Amino acid sequence: MPLDKAKAPFTLPKLPYAEDALAPVISAKTISFHYGKHHATYVKTLNELIAGTAYEGLSLDEIVVRAAKDTAAKKIFNNAAQAWNHDFYWHSMRAKAGAPAGKIKDALEKSFGDLAAFNKAFSQAAVGQFGSGWTWLVKDKDGALKIEATSNADTPIAHGDTPLLVADVWEHAYYLDFQNRRPDYVTAWLDKLVNWSFAEENLG
The missing domain is CATH 3.55.40.20 (Iron/manganese superoxide dismutase, C-terminal domain)
Known part of the structure; x- marks a missing residue:
């Protein structure tokens, strides 16, 4: 798993390729907005939401699993899960895809x-x-x-x-x-x- 297991405050993980690597299917402009703004905002908001809570000492995947069962932590779940999902999405792609083997x-x-x-x-x-x-x-x-x-x-x-x-x-x-x-x-x-x-x- 490439996902960051570190505790809060979380940082935006680096992309596994350059912003223009997936073009022409996904352009550098899309990556710039999607990664640089959407993904980054989920990470920033998550850090703000968990500061001083019981979630602050957990890893990202632990936060997702626990917050999913906590009705009072819906905002925490949404931002943690989106941070997790996006990092997984970036790694689900590569510049030159081959056939499964x-x-x-x-x-x-x-x-x-x-x-x-x-x-x-x-x-x-x-x-x-x-x-x-x-x-x-x-x-x-x-x-x-x-x-x-x-x-x-x-x-x-x-x-x-x-x-x-x-x-x-x-x-x-x-x-x-x-x-x-x-x-x-x-x-x-x-x-x-x-x-x-x-x-x-x-x-x-």
Whole structure:
């Protein structure tokens, strides 16, 4: 896991590539706004919200899991989960995506049949997600792979599943490059950006 396990105050993690590395699918301008403003604001707000609370001494993933069950900590959950989700999203992509291989290829074939079937199912979930949210490839508690769509800040780690990959389908993730054409963004993301090595690392 690349995610920062340090305690608060949290800092904005570095991107694993240059801001223009994912172009032309995701432009440097989109990364600048998405990472430099949206992601950075979640981190800043989280630090402000947890200062002086019981959450201040926890790691980011611990905050997400605990705050998900705490109705009084909804704002903390939203900002912690969005900080976590975004860092996971950046690592779910790479500049030159290849085909899945090894254990992740075998797991995909076992659960979906082949890569084309997975891409179709993932695209349907991502395009069909109403409003803002995320589309995940996860490993469930029984070890099977499944596709899961979550709304707003919700995240699989709050529910005991293990995320392998995620696509951000909030509009700010793609609107500067694709306007309202979410299907085109999802197709390009699957075809050109998926970091299958990261997925295999998370598979365990």
